[in-house]
Amino acid sequence: xxxxxxxxxxxxxxxxxxxxxxxxxxxxxxxxxxxxxxxxxxxxxxxxxxxxxxxxxxxxxxxxxxxxxxxxxxxxxxxxxxxxxxxxxxxxxxxxxxxxxxxxxxxxxxxxxxxxxxxxxxxxxxxxxxxxxxxxxxxxxxxxxxxxxxxxxxxxxxxxxxxxxxxxxxxxxxxxxxxxxxxxxxxxxxxxxxxxxxxxxxxxxxxxxxxxxxxxxxxxxxxxxxxxxxxxxxxxxxxxxxxxxxxxxxxxxxxxxxxxxxxxxxxxxxxxxxxxxxxxxxxxxxxxxxxxxxxxxxxxxxxxxxxxxxxxxxxxxxxxxxxxxxxxxxxxxxxxxxxxxxxx
Numbered sequence: 039x040x041x042x043x044x045x046x047x048x049x050x051x052x053x054x055x056x057x058x059x060x061x062x063x064x065x066x067x068x069x070x071x072x073x074x075x076x077x078x079x080x081x082x083x084x085x086x087x088x089x090x091x092x093x094x095x096x097x098x099x100x101x102x103x104x105x106x107x108x109x110x111x112x113x114x115x116x117x118x119x120x121x122x123x124x125x126x127x128x129x130x131x132x133x134x135x136x137x138x139x140x141x142x143x144x145x146x147x148x149x150x151x152x153x154x155x156x157x158x159x160x161x162x163x164x165x166x167x168x169x170x171x172x173x174x175x176x177x178x179x180x181x182x183x184x185x186x187x188x189x190x191x192x193x194x195x196x197x198x199x200x201x202x203x204x205x206x207x208x209x210x211x212x213x214x215x216x217x218x219x220x221x222x223x224x225x226x227x228x229x230x231x232x233x234x235x236x237x238x239x240x241x242x243x244x245x246x247x248x249x250x251x252x253x254x255x256x257x258x259x260x261x262x263x264x265x266x267x268x269x270x271x272x273x274x275x276x277x278x279x280x281x282x283x284x285x286x287x288x289x290x291x292x293x294x295x296x297x298x299x300x301x302x303x304x305x306x307x308x309x310x311x312x313x314x315x316x317x318x319x320x321x322x323x324x325x326x327x328x329x330x331x332x333x334x335x336x337x338x339x340x341x342x343x344x345x346x347x348x349x350x351x352x353x354x355x356x357x358x359x360x361x362x363x364x365x366x367x368x369x370x371x372x373x374x375x376x377x378x379x380x381x382x
Contacts, residue, residue: 040096041096042096043095043098045081046094047241062219063217065217066212066233067218069234070221070236071223071224072221077240077241078221085113085136085186086113098113098185113187113188114180114182114184114186116175117175119173119206120174124162124163125162127159127161132149132178152177152180153173153176169200172196173200180207184211185217186216187211187218188219189221190220192220192222193227197318197334198321205227205228205231208355226323227322227349236307277313277315279314288338289329291306292324292329293306293307294366295313295320297315302314302317317331317335330376333366336366338366342360343359344361345357346373352370
């Protein structure tokens with residue numbers, strides 16, 4: 039359990055942070071949401087033991103983390119910067135961290151496997167994509183057996199596959215009893231899985247909301263037979279611009295969304311419009327309304343798929359049921375996921 043009590047931080051003679059009380063229990067995922075300059079990063083650095091508070095105290099399971107800094111070894115952190123050594127390989131970066139923390143050698147390969155980088159262990163950081171570098175930085179937070187994980191703007195420079203992976207891994211960590219705090223500027227990603235939301239403005243928590251029960255432990259999940267009450271579905275319109283009009287599409291109307299020439303296009307049988315939402319944001323909002331990522335650049339309405347066509351062993355295409363019989367590329371990995379989803 040991580041507890042904040044009357045925390046104050048003065049920077050250049052002004053109050054940068056002032057939090058009366060905040061408690062994060064084991065198994066909870068807290069999203070700290072606020073605009074740039076709201077002191078989210080300041081709080082992360084204080085909780086990580088990198089900055090001293092001007093007043094108040096922070097305890098982890100009853101021990102003050104600033105009076106006994108050794109307690110911080112139970113707190114893993116992902117900062118806004120990846121903090122990787124570019125000339126070293128992915129494996130060498132984690133090995134360096136492992137040696138500093140005194141972790142077993144197996145922890146490196148386990149972490150690389152969890153974030154999907156087992157095939158790039160010897161690749162220098164400079165040759166990894168920005169998203170792969172973010173995965174590697176995230177892998178450090180999974181090493182050892184942390185009691186707390188702190189993440190500052192975790193999905194910066196991350197592609198859609200990576201953000202989906204991060205969400206799944208954080209939920210898994212919460213089920214294992216880890217207390218998690220992440221910062222964000224909006225809730226399009228973290229709002230899907232966090233248990234609590236704390237809104238911060240000018241260094242002060244102005245609202246706290248409980249969004250759901252904490253992640254059950256592995257044992258609790260295995261023995262729980264109670265059905266959770268279904269959430270009420272709220273009607274949702276997807277905005278798009280066509281010429282001088284703002285169009286509001288019912289998700290059921292949309293055949294697919296795709297990235298084209300740096301823009302995100304919404305396609306229906308009759309219309310095509312440009313939306314300001316990213317594919318990542320669209321997936322977050324439309325996943326529960328039957329949309330499926332068929333390819334890195336296509337988000338498709340499952341209800342409008344007529345057939346799955348296999349041209350070669352590794353080449354697939356989706357045939358839609360519109361008048362034009364539109365065809366959408368389907369990646370090999372997505373085809374496997376679709377098989378599992380639809381059981382064909």
